[in-house]
Amino acid sequence: MSVVFESKRVRRPLAIRRVTVARVTEVAPTMVRVTLTGEELQGFEAPGPADHVKGFFPGPDGILAVPTIADDGMRQPEVGTVHARDYTPLEFREQGENGPELDIDFVIHGDDGPAAQWAVNAKPGDTFAFGGPRGSLMPPEGASDVVVVTDETGLPAARRFFQNFLPEVPVTGLFFLTDPDLRNYLDDIDGGTRQWFVGDEREAQAEQALRGLDIGERTFVFLAGEAGAMVPLRRYLRRELGLPAGQMDASGYWKRGIVNLDHHAPLDPTDPE
Ligand SMILES: Cc1cc2nc3c(=O)[nH]c(=O)nc-3n(C[C@H](O)[C@H](O)[C@H](O)COP(=O)(O)OP(=O)(O)OC[C@H]3O[C@@H](n4cnc5c(N)ncnc54)[C@H](O)[C@@H]3O)c2cc1C
Structure with a gap:
């Protein structure tokens, strides 16, 4: 790729x-x-x-x-x-x-x-x-489709991706949430595909769903949420699929036990790019 x-x-x-x-x-x-x-x-x-x-x-x-x-x-x-x-x-x-x-x-x-x-x-x-x-990091031009994977803290950004790209560019959202009531967060937006995961296995289920998607050469991927949960998702995309850094934006929005996480710090210390 x-x-x-x-x-x-x-x-x-x-x-x-x-x-x-x-x-x-x-x-x-x-x-x-x-x-x-x-x-x-x-x-x-x-x-x-x-x-x-x-x-x-x-x-x-x-x-x-x-x-x-x-x-x-x-x-x-x-x-x-x-x-x-x-x-x-x-x-x-x-x-x-x-x-x-x-x-x-x-x-x-x-x-x-x-x-x-x-x-x-x-x-x-x-x-x-x-x-x-x-x-501002402007929306990537030329994307064939967009995939967003977030927890609740990334929902506002996810909403903006849906609004920015639909209906011309297909958007898929995979969301893992502690609060099931947030599953209607995007209900007023037509189009796009969403999968919601709640319960103890939500992070693993979101990863499985990501692995099931067809990530192509022109797919843009946005990942945001608890920093630890982002690491396996990013590793899958970068190491297993070989996705170039410019084709994705992955950020830890918060981290369990850490006050005021610096989101500019490398998400994955073993792969700081
Ligand atoms: C670019 C960016 C955009 C963001 N946008 C949003 C947004 O639109 N809406 C939003 O709600 N958040 C958003 N966040 C996340 C938000 O900045 C963090 O959750 C922040 O730590 C909250 O600050 P606090 O003072 O409540 O908690 P802190 O003082 O930072 O942390 C106190 C404790 O709470 C825990 N904690 C922090 N956040 C959460 C959480 N969400 N769930 C469970 N435990 C938590 C920490 O691990 C720590 O133990 C964004 C983060 C980034 C980097």
Whole structure:
């Protein structure tokens, strides 16, 4: 197999935006959609399906520490510790109910974590701040079909892949979830193929399903979710199928027992490319 397409990367200047919570909607018992609004959303852009922003959240001391932008880059605040976590800008509307609006879907995972704690308590009028996206990895051009394999944290990105490529390019989604109620997450999107796996064997079942797909020379594969669960999927694609790195995007979105996983760190230390 050879790389037949490249994904273009678009860089943009760093911006930190302070916004307000307009609405909070329950998507499922383990996910809330927080709709943000405010003038600072003007000009927001996130065209890549897997784009992410850095949200800033209060720590255990209740202090919300937000960096500022100076001429020479980002400056840390003088008071408090910055607690930043990555989230997918699900949908941006230039004209929402009362101005620009941005939706972010937060998994409420129950473990202590400043982001999940903030989201479970979020209510209209709360303030929020986020930076980015610093760059966008544009959807690959020339893909014959797209395969996305994620857990619940990758569902917002998966949704964006479905919206971006359908109906022209077929999209297959394999999803392994702890919350069965999230199986209707894509119900309002026509087309595409989805398989949902819940229960103790869900990760292995998703791998079996991936092994059953016909991954061709022009198939683009997106993997996102718990870092440990991503490793066998990536190994299958890279080592057994010999898929070139440019034909896939594989990220650990979180890792069991690790606070604030650095998703830029190699997913598989034995194969860091
Ligand atoms: C590019 C990118 C995009 C992402 N987009 C989204 C998104 O749109 N929506 C979303 O919900 N998440 C998304 N994530 C994942 C999110 O950033 C992590 O889950 C993050 O760790 C949550 O922060 P926290 O403060 O709640 O927990 P942390 O303080 O980071 O971790 C506290 C504890 O909770 C555990 N933990 C963290 N996340 C989970 C989880 N999902 N399930 C179970 N245990 C967990 C950790 O292992 C740790 O033990 C994305 C991650 C990346 C890298």
